[in-house]
Amino acid sequence: MEEVELKRILWRSRRGLLELDLQLERFVAEVLPTLSEAELALYGDVLLLPDQDFLAYVNGAVACPNARLVPMIERIRAAQR
């Protein structure tokens, strides 16, 4: 992945909701460096979710209906433990 894309992803991990900011901050610091190119692209797609839905999936309050995104949502959830 080009550096610009990676850094765009880092910036886009800043959200409108504090609870997402805090959880993504942790994920970005601990997990992002270990992701493959394909996984990074998938995380980039997850970042396109509307904040309220995204938070509900990360909190496990609602199951993410898009099966393709679920593994990455689970990685973000796992980073919070």
Next chain:
Amino acid sequence: MSVPVRKFDAVIVGAGGAGLRAALQLSEAGLKTAVLSKVFPTRSHTVAAQGGVSASLGNSEPDHWHWHMYDTVKGSDWLGDQDAIEFMCREAPNVVVELEHFGMPFDRNADGSIYQRPFGGHMSNFGEKPVRRACAAADRTGHAMLHALYQRNVRANTQFFVEWMALDLVRDEQGNVQGVVAMEMETSEVYVFQAKATLFATGGAGRIFASSTNAFINTGDGLGMAARAGIPLEDMEFWQFHPTGVAGAGVLITEGVRGEGGILRNSAGERFMERYAPNAKDLASRDVVSRAMVTEINEGRGCGPNKDHVLLDITHLDPEVIKSKLPGIREISIKFANVDPIKAPIPVVPTCHYQMGGIPTNYKGEVIVDEKPVTGFYAAGEVACASVHGANRLGTNSLLDLLVFGKSSGNSMIDFIKTAPKDLPPLAIGDVERSLARVERLNQQSNGTQVNDARAAMQATMQKHCGVFRFKDMLAEGVAKILEVEKMVKTIEIADKSRTFNTARLEALELENLIEVAKATMISADARTESRGAHVRDDAEDTPERPNGRDDQNWLKHTLWHRDGNQLKYKPVTMKPLSVDTIALKTRSY
């Protein structure tokens, strides 16, 4: 000067509720309108607003804008300007119905009308009994509002510049506003956005405090830019706090936890609320609880290595009760405090939520300095101080503020642009050069302060010295300390000088905005020797002449902090509404 210039009729900085509402007004009038935003518009912090938007539609029971006005004036502890408050409350039903027509999915009654629910402080007949006035879209009102307004703007051909950060305001020699200097994040290229009219709708600056519910993007960029451009900031001592946020994170723990039997404890394990409120104890009102928590921390009985928080203990509750009645709280605590509240108490601290002050405007969204509008400059939303919230905001009036003043500033801008000369005047380069020099200093600085260190020092100073409950000596010390922190900020450096999406540079630029807000807040709070609304001081005594410490004789006035020399000036509160009689001063009690 080689800075590229882009020209528009109107430039709006910020794409939350206020910015989008104003942009819509302008674009639908056929004006060439640019909106700059650090993040994608629907990820603005407006998305966090859950409670609803108030309007006296009277769909469930009789209601009247005048009653809404009364509640707002009382909520503001009489510091709100009554002309602006009348304007907002009268406009509320119009802007809410408009939003409905824009496709906002409000909750509805069986007859199809907008469902309205009760909310704290909403009363009928001038404070007589609760009334249902809050309109909501489930618990996603802000989110739904952003989506409705964004879609409508796309249709109206508003030009969005997403992932752009405005750096500085551009004013000519007469002080007229010509636009902003802004940076494209992807390239770090700097442009001037020149326009006939410029609106700041950049939101609040809750990140000045160590504990805040605000998203990371809430760095008071508009306030920093305005202050550097010589615009004073109004009533910055007034911030709304919630008693219990997770220490170090800011995520709120609902007051329901204390309702279920949660107990606040200090470092000795003592249930300290027994001393402050022998009857209500942990269920005392918000201000009493906040005051007790801060007093414990100040007197050295705080917990943790820095003795900077207290503990909320529910370990004595049946684990099954916690799991069934407080599952969300358990999850928040595990996630953000790394504590399972079944086994150990939750670290909590009073947490900043909302900024009442801001850039001084009138109800038309025009920025007012020395009683006159600043030509070409407008502000709306949390960054602005109209002032409708005064010393304390009424719940659900924040979303209403965005809609009403976003629209009214849009209309004022249209009127102004129509009368302005067709061609833009020559661009004044002084401010542009100062802005470029600011960026260049960051690139050149070495042996300076790390951004994270300076920000942490600022946040700790604000939290400790200027938090939810304030002490004379602490404020005086706080002023000296924040001026020291300012010196640190003047030498902040970044290791990463790269050009593409350089988050380090952006965070440094944000800190330069935050520090202006922090200074304004500390210095304004130190000077205001009364208690009013959200500004509560230990040394403002409750007497018959000054109930709750409010001193109308000396302090029924707005603070104006000027960056130049940290001067404070004051201006009177507008007590005269537009069409009705004044709502006379009274003790604020519920």
